Amino acid sequence: MKLRTFLALDFPPEILRVLTLIQEKYKKLVPQAKWVRSSNIHLTLHFLGDISETDVALIIKELREPLTNKSGVLAKLGEPGVFPSWDNPRVLWLSLAGKLPPLYDLHNVTLQTLVKNGFTLVKRDFCPHITLARISAHKRSISLDRSVINKLVPGKGQEFKLDKLTLYTSKLTPTGPIYTKQHTFLLQ
Ligand code: 3AM
Numbered sequence: 001m002k003l004r005t006f007l008a009l010d011f012p013p014e015i016l017r018v019l020t021l022i023q024e025k026y027k028k029l030v031p032q033a034k035w036v037r038s039s040n041i042h043l044t045l046h047f048l049g050d051i052s053e054t055d056v057a058l059i060i061k062e063l064r065e066p067l068t069n070k071s072g073v074l075a076k077l078g079e080p081g082v083f084p085s086w087d088n089p090r091v092l093w094l095s096l097a098g099k100l101p102p103l104y105d106l107h108n109v110t111l112q113t114l115v116k117n118g119f120t121l122v123k124r125d126f127c128p129h130i131t132l133a134r135i136s137a138h139k140r141s142i143s144l145d146r147s148v149i150n151k152l153v154p155g156k157g158q159e160f161k162l163d164k165l166t167l168y169t170s171k172l173t174p175t176g177p178i179y180t181k182q183h184t185f186l187l188q
Contacts, residue, residue, distance in 0.1 A: 009166075011042065107126050164184050
């Protein structure tokens, strides 16, 4: 059986609550969007696609050593953004702010381990983002006013630590994806 797999950083519960409040504010502006439920919010580092159970176990084994004593990421919530463009938004997200070099380091270290073990990854520049909502391609295209969306983000906010890196598998269902934690690596 193949497992749809990705590697992501988990947010502390207090930040998930802040993200839910931000989603509530946005809901009035973008009623047609599908909102990511708080238990499903994370920061994706790598999407591996469908891989075997043996490969899931191999990744957990191979990441253990490079992640030993790795620093977590001290971050703040950043600004809102969309993929692919404000004229045709499909994904509404928040960026991360703060001291981000450890985040890029984690991205690189995990990338090198995955590539060394023969995994194929989507070749995109790493654009760290927290997906808040998705607008289905079946829905009529809408345009979002960047300045209005920007106004709803609460100031700079508190600093928090991302110190849990989890290998997830994801089952797609008509009511949304079901994510299962396969293993969590604790960072310093
Ligand atoms: O919620 P985010 O954006 O952080 O977008 C998907 C999600 O990340 C991404 O993997 C995470 C868990 O589903 N994802 C899904 N399909 C993808 C693909 N084909 C993908 N990323 C790249 N390529």
